[in-house]
Amino acid sequence: MPLAMARSGETLELVNVRGGLGLQHRLAEMGLGPGSRFVVETSGRPGPFVIRVKGSRLILGHGMVTKVFVRSIGKTNGDPQP
Amino acid sequence: MSRPVAPTTRKTFTVALAGNPNSGKTTVFNALTGAHQHVGNYPGVTVEKKEGIARFQDTTFTVVDLPGTYSLMAYSIEEIVARNFLIDEEPDAVVHIVDASNLERNLYLAVQLMELGVPLVLAMNMSDVVRDKGVQINYHKLAELLGVPVVPTVGHKGRGIQELLATVAEVCRNPRARKQPARQVNYGYEIEPHVEQLVKVITGHEACADRARWYALKLLEGDEETAKRVQSLCPGDYEMILQRAVQLRQHIEGISGASIGTVLADGRYGFIVGACAEAVSQTAEARVSRSERIDRMMLSRWLGLPIFAVLMYAVFQLTFALGEPLMGGMEAVFEWLGGTISSLWPEGSDSLLKSLLVDGMIGGVGGVLVFLPNIMLLFLAIAFLEDTGYMARAAFLMDRLMHKIGLHGKSFIPMLIGFGCTVPAVMATRTLETRRDRLTTILVLPLMSCGARLPIYMLIIPAFFPQAWQAPMLWTIYIIGIVLAVVLAKLLRATLFKGESVPFVMELPPYRMPTLRGLLLHMWERSWLFLRKAGTIILGIAIVMWALSVWPKPGAKQVEQFEQQRDAVKARADIGPEEKVGLLGEINNAAAEAELEHSVIGRIGKGVAPVLRPLGFDWKTSTAMLGAFAAKEVFVAQLGIVYAVGEADEASETLREQLQANYTPLQGFCIMLFCLVSMPCMATVAVTKRETGSWKWALFQLGGLTLLAWALTAVVYQIGRLVI
Numbered sequence A: 001m002p003l004a005m006a007r008s009g010e011t012l013e014l015v016n017v018r019g020g021l022g023l024q025h026r027l028a029e030m031g032l033g034p035g036s037r038f039v040v041e042t043s044g045r046p047g048p049f050v051i052r053v054k055g056s057r058l059i060l061g062h063g064m065v066t067k068v069f070v071r072s073i074g075k076t077n078g079d080p081q082p
Numbered sequence B: 001m002s003r004p005v006a007p008t009t010r011k012t013f014t015v016a017l018a019g020n021p022n023s024g025k026t027t028v029f030n031a032l033t034g035a036h037q038h039v040g041n042y043p044g045v046t047v048e049k050k051e052g053i054a055r056f057q058d059t060t061f062t063v064v065d066l067p068g069t070y071s072l073m074a075y076s077i078e079e080i081v082a083r084n085f086l087i088d089e090e091p092d093a094v095v096h097i098v099d100a101s102n103l104e105r106n107l108y109l110a111v112q113l114m115e116l117g118v119p120l121v122l123a124m125n126m127s128d129v130v131r132d133k134g135v136q137i138n139y140h141k142l143a144e145l146l147g148v149p150v151v152p153t154v155g156h157k158g159r160g161i162q163e164l165l166a167t168v169a170e171v172c173r174n175p176r177a178r179k180q181p182a183r184q185v186n187y188g189y190e191i192e193p194h195v196e197q198l199v200k201v202i203t204g205h206e207a208c209a210d211r212a213r214w215y216a217l218k219l220l221e222g223d224e225e226t227a228k229r230v231q232s233l234c235p236g237d238y239e240m241i242l243q244r245a246v247q248l249r250q251h252i253e254g255i256s257g258a259s260i261g262t263v264l265a266d267g268r269y270g271f272i273v274g275a276c277a278e279a280v281s282q283t284a285e286a287r288v289s290r291s292e293r294i295d296r297m298m299l300s301r302w303l304g305l306p307i308f309a310v311l312m313y314a315v316f317q318l319t320f321a322l323g324e325p326l327m328g329g330m331e332a333v334f335e336w337l338g339g340t341i342s343s344l345w346p347e348g349s350d351s352l353l354k355s356l357l358v359d360g361m362i363g364g365v366g367g368v369l370v371f372l373p374n375i376m377l378l379f380l381a382i383a384f385l386e387d388t389g390y391m392a393r394a395a396f397l398m399d400r401l402m403h404k405i406g407l408h409g410k411s412f413i414p415m416l417i418g419f420g421c422t423v424p425a426v427m428a429t430r431t432l433e434t435r436r437d438r439l440t441t442i443l444v445l446p447l448m449s450c451g452a453r454l455p456i457y458m459l460i461i462p463a464f465f466p467q468a469w470q471a472p473m474l475w476t477i478y479i480i481g482i483v484l485a486v487v488l489a490k491l492l493r494a495t496l497f498k499g500e501s502v503p504f505v506m507e508l509p510p511y512r513m514p515t516l517r518g519l520l521l522h523m524w525e526r527s528w529l530f531l532r533k534a535g536t537i538i539l540g541i542a543i544v545m546w547a548l549s550v551w552p553k554p555g556a557k558q559v560e561q562f563e564q565q566r567d568a569v570k571a572r573a574d575i576g577p578e579e580k581v582g583l584l585g586e587i588n589n590a591a592a593e594a595e596l597e598h599s600v601i602g603r604i605g606k607g608v609a610p611v612l613r614p615l616g617f618d619w620k621t622s623t624a625m626l627g628a629f630a631a632k633e634v635f636v637a638q639l640g641i642v643y644a645v646g647e648a649d650e651a652s653e654t655l656r657e658q659l660q661a662n663y664t665p666l667q668g669f670c671i672m673l674f675c676l677v678s679m680p681c682m683a684t685v686a687v688t689k690r691e692t693g694s695w696k697w698a699l700f701q702l703g704g705l706t707l708l709a710w711a712l713t714a715v716v717y718q719i720g721r722l723v724i
Helices: A021-029 B025-033 B077-089 B100-116 B127-133 B138-148 B159-174 B190-201 B211-218 B224-234 B237-257 B260-279 B290-298 B304-344 B352-369 B372-388 B390-404 B410-417 B422-431 B435-447 B450-463 B467-494 B518-548 B556-571 B577-598 B600-615 B619-628 B634-644 B657-661 B665-677 B682-692 B695-724
Strands: A012-019 A035-042 A049-053 A055-062 A068-077 B012-019 B037-041 B048-056 B059-065 B093-098 B119-123 B136-139 B150-152 B280-282 B505-507
Touching: A012 A021, A021 B260, A035 B025, A035 B290, A049 B290, A055 B100, A055 B390, A055 B682, A068 B224, B012 B025, B012 B077, B012 B100, B012 B159, B012 B390, B025 B048, B025 B059, B025 B119, B025 B159, B025 B410, B025 B518, B037 B119, B037 B280, B059 B422, B077 B100, B077 B224, B093 B100, B100 B119, B100 B136, B100 B190, B100 B211, B100 B260, B100 B657, B119 B136, B119 B138, B127 B136, B127 B352, B138 B150, B138 B190, B138 B260, B150 B390, B190 B211, B190 B237, B190 B352, B211 B224, B211 B237, B224 B237, B224 B556, B260 B280, B290 B304, B290 B390, B304 B450, B304 B467, B352 B518, B352 B600, B352 B634, B372 B390, B372 B518, B372 B556, B372 B619, B390 B505, B410 B422, B410 B556, B422 B435, B422 B682, B435 B467, B435 B518, B435 B682, B450 B634, B450 B657, B450 B665, B467 B665, B505 B665, B518 B600, B577 B600, B600 B619, B600 B695, B619 B634, B619 B665, B634 B657, B682 B695
Parallel strands: B012 B059, B012 B093, B093 B119, B119 B150
Antiparallel strands: A012 A035, A012 A068, A035 A049, A049 A055, A055 B505, B037 B048, B048 B059, B136 B280
């Protein structure tokens, strides 16, 4: 599913990025390569997301969340936002 | 490498500081260099280059602060600048400032620096934050795993700085360290042999041998900058090397099923995760960080935007309310200065030099410098928002809105800087990846009301509006600019710059308590630009404008006419001395106006006036508008001159009172509106030309905005006249 559909507090695994090579590379350099795991901290739905990956927090913009495809691997214990 | 391998006896070295944005690089730089700093530009580009001097025992270091980057991939001009400096200047040591509380992401750059083969020292900054988080980093172990020295520091408290200098001195004095390279990332059995193959091919060419692994990796990644460099280093075999790189890349992508960039980035992160697993341990239960708790509120769907609006309002309120008394002080200083210089001449004398000094220079530059307190307060507020980390939150909050107009949240940061000055704002658009996004943002940037326009509002608002209305009025003007920018951006994205907008990724830095020193430094850097402009461009223009408004003098016949009128008044016996003074004053004013009408500037102003008449402007405002093209704040200086000439009898009358006497509040508002929208200043036109690479866009911006301003102001004035 596209990241845009994820909810706050969900732990996800990145499946692929439907975008150019530049974008894929860019994300991989930020720690978002295929198979990387991250937690949704704030879900825009619709709008920008805040995610936690590799110990830091990233903003993924409105246009981005429809290009990143993910697989849900469950909820975290961190209390999510409603 | 040409440098000697034996320990050197040199006493001066060059040290480069590298690091991610938000890693506290600036605080370490300040701690290292103290007050000895010099700000310039990297040659050929407009990326700021900060240099400072640090001393340790008998050794002197020239410390160069590289631009903050996440990677050494050539995505942005900052990355290219940092990379080229490291390769071309071969600094004696490179200190990578690592945000230790965000280790994995930060080490990504460290790994690339290791691949580049620079003499590296890692400064684990914010080591106090790490401890508070309940995380323990075994620095000794980490140094061992990476094969580079590691020093924990706390930049803003100056902790660890002496140890860092000692380590740097050691690395500099013993260049042999360079020949014992740091540990390298092993990309795994599927990929590593292919990297090795290419390294072997490149090592065969002496010119490239030193950085063979770096070149190999970059060529595999398809990096164009590196390709150019290799071509110039070994032109003979370049074709062969490149061909080999392409073959190997295709092979690797074939077996891994992913793009090479992704594969290599993955390998680097794998190495980092491995190192961290061994050197970092979590001693306390991981808990939700303070920043996250604050963001629950700051970024929340319902509270986020209202908080943002309140903060922006507070910024303007601070600028206005706190600035007012300071401004009064500045005014008094310039009045005193003008009075003191005037008193050097005998009363009533008509010296040209006195007029130049008092009316032209002090009047012109002083009229602008009076607003320095307000501008400094605005810059201070912007520095506060930047240093606390709120700017990134603003980008997040604005992303939804910006997305609607075809831009993304990142465009919002240049726009916020635009409230300070359009020139650095245009430069800040470099972080936008596509040309479409950049051009759209640059073209609408002048609508973000810059600090230089503030003097205009500061002059006009109190002149026409009661105290209670002043802050809301200022706010309204800013909002009009923002709304216009939004509409215009949407229009541009739907017509000239059609196409999908580029996705936006940005790191959310933790909230930090800004240091007073840091805030003042940031405020000062920007205020200095303004001051320098006041001392150079504006002083020059004030003098030119003064000259244009003094020459040519009216004909002898006209002068005689006024003289006759004066004599007639003086000769009258039927009125008292007070009435006589009043009548003489009126004649003097009329004479001054006649003089100005006769001058060059008056003639140009009059020539333009018919075009601006539908907007409610007379020739005096038109004349001042012309000056505003040079720099927005010149409008005030010019208006001061236009009204001050030949006014000796009424020296106490301020410009505001003049305005009140001559214009209606509607006209006052129209002046502000026109100044807001029309003609970006010369400096903006120049920087737009440089950043877009063509005059076409600069002139398009200039012409388009001026036409828009004309149409908009005409509509407001004509409708306003009917309503009021």
